Amino acid sequence: MADQRRPAVVLLSGGLDSATALAVARRDGFRRHALTIAYGQRHAAELEAARRVAAQLGAIEHRVVPLDLRAFGGSALTADLDVPKDRSAEAMAAGIPVTYVPARNTVFLALALAWAETLESYDIYLGVNAIDYSGYPDCRPEFIAAFEQLANLATKAGVERRGQFQVHAPLVHLAKADIIRLGISLGVDYSLTHSCYDPAPDGAACGRCDSCFLRRAGFAAAGVSDPTRYNQ
Amino acid sequence: MADQRRPAVVLLSGGLDSATALAVARRDGFRRHALTIAYGQRHAAELEAARRVAAQLGAIEHRVVPLDLRAFGGSALTADLDVPKDRSAEAMAAGIPVTYVPARNTVFLALALAWAETLESYDIYLGVNAIDYSGYPDCRPEFIAAFEQLANLATKAGVERRGQFQVHAPLVHLAKADIIRLGISLGVDYSLTHSCYDPAPDGAACGRCDSCFLRRAGFAAAGVSDPTRYNQ
Numbered sequence: 167m168a169d170q171r172r173p174a175v176v177l178l179s180g181g182l183d184s185a186t187a188l189a190v191a192r193r194d195g196f197r198r199h200a201l202t203i204a205y206g207q208r209h210a211a212e213l214e215a216a217r218r219v220a221a222q223l224g225a226i227e228h229r230v231v232p233l234d235l236r237a238f239g240g241s242a243l244t245a246d247l248d249v250p251k252d253r254s255a256e257a258m259a260a261g262i263p264v265t266y267v268p269a270r271n272t273v274f275l276a277l278a279l280a281w282a283e284t285l286e287s288y289d290i291y292l293g294v295n296a297i298d299y300s301g302y303p304d305c306r307p308e309f310i311a312a313f314e315q316l317a318n319l320a321t322k323a324g325v326e327r328r329g330q331f332q333v334h335a336p337l338v339h340l341a342k343a344d345i346i347r348l349g350i351s352l353g354v355d356y357s358l359t360h361s362c363y364d365p366a367p368d369g370a371a372c373g374r375c376d377s378c379f380l381r382r383a384g385f386a387a388a389g390v391s392d393p394t395r396y397n398q
Numbered sequence: 399m400a401d402q403r404r405p406a407v408v409l410l411s412g413g414l415d416s417a418t419a420l421a422v423a424r425r426d427g428f429r430r431h432a433l434t435i436a437y438g439q440r441h442a443a444e445l446e447a448a449r450r451v452a453a454q455l456g457a458i459e460h461r462v463v464p465l466d467l468r469a470f471g472g473s474a475l476t477a478d479l480d481v482p483k484d485r486s487a488e489a490m491a492a493g494i495p496v497t498y499v500p501a502r503n504t505v506f507l508a509l510a511l512a513w514a515e516t517l518e519s520y521d522i523y524l525g526v527n528a529i530d531y532s533g534y535p536d537c538r539p540e541f542i543a544a545f546e547q548l549a550n551l552a553t554k555a556g557v558e559r560r561g562q563f564q565v566h567a568p569l570v571h572l573a574k575a576d577i578i579r580l581g582i583s584l585g586v587d588y589s590l591t592h593s594c595y596d597p598a599p600d601g602a603a604c605g606r607c608d609s610c611f612l613r614r615a616g617f618a619a620a621g622v623s624d625p626t627r628y629n630q
């Protein structure tokens with residue numbers, strides 16, 4: 167029997183937020199096509215986490231598309247810059263950090279759109295978050311709205327179906343603790359996810375980068391035990 | 399002496415239109431960083447043409463970024479579909495053809511934006527054209543305007559410089575004959591460019607696909623001899 171559910175493309179990094187977005191797409195009744203962009207991340211741990219999460223949450227397929235954003239340089243996540251450690255919440259809120267990858271979400275959404283179009287899908291899920299967001303401009307609701315508008319002008323599907331593309335960003339207004347509570351209620355196994363920008367060779371999280379800081383604080387605020395193995 | 403000109407990223411396919419856009423960026427006084435996306439084109443002829451054109455028109459660098467859009471399928475230019483031949487101008491105007499690559503210009507502009515941001519460039523040139531445009535939705539002025547708006551929301555540069563990103567589409571309102579006249583006045587050597595969707599193994603153009611049809615008709619209308627080697 168053919169799968170009659172509507173298809174959605176879900177951008178999946180292997181982190182906590184995108185795993186939760188995938189679980190929301192499941193709750194919303196979509197057939198889930200998970201997409202991971204291998205953009206020259208410094209650690210294979212992220213890709214492995216994405217594979218585990220796609221399987222756990224029942225994506226019907228998971229594609230990994232290589233795209234070497236290191237070709238353009240400009241970020242501690244893709245170039246040889248140091249990942250900042252031990253920053254306060256205030257320091258994180260004060261500006262755009264060196265871990266910012268130029269135009270990352272624009273590139274990722276564009277690729278998701280290309281796949282959505284060939285799948286005849288009009289729905290893209292993205293786990294961005296504008297509350298505990300580490301200062302990235304392409305995580306804001308106005309960015310999402312602008313991309314949705316673009317998608318409907320950019321594509322054959324948008325033109326022929328008159329603007330039905332939707333970019334779902336179900337976490338955009340949630341604090342990290344609320345994301346974790348939502349994910350747990352939807353069956354996410356957070357022990358499979360990976361957040362650290364600078365893990366040890368054995369995969370243990372550093373416990374000190376912005377991403378570890380936000381993750382730890384989120385579990386603490388949610389009153390949920392954090393399954394992550396931290397080095398410090 | 400350092401090059402004091404402002405930098406611009408120019409998307410360069412190796413075709414007639416993008417070569418002309420590169421010449422316009424030169425006329426406008428920009429330092430030109432040419433970007434070619436190797437998206438699983440069926441013919442290396444396009445990439446070779448891009449290299450020749452970048453050199454002829456004095457780009458200070460030319461990057462070729464591999465991105466295999468065949469991963470998503472959906473186009474006669476990237477999948478195993480037949481390229482249509484011998485279509486009339488009316489047939490071309492009637493709908494979006496199978497040579498349409500899903501979300502291509504969205505993906506290309508997103509990558510240009512990523513590079514522009516690391517170059518501290520606020521200018522992207524794109525040789526799209528809404529007149530003799532073969533029916534692609536992502537060649538229309540409203541698409542360009544929507545991307546410009548997105549770019550200013552998406553990026554650190556857009557946020558910090560308050561919306562200075564500009565997507566230049568200098569050919570968007572020109573007929574093919576006018577593009578050719580403009581390019582010749584700006585020193586483009588069209589014998590270096592490649593337009594055919596289905597060239598012979600020796601590089602000769604088929605003379606029958608939409609792209610050959612538009613190119614031939616453009617040279618004829620401009621009253622300029624067409625330097626292309628056609629098979630038919």
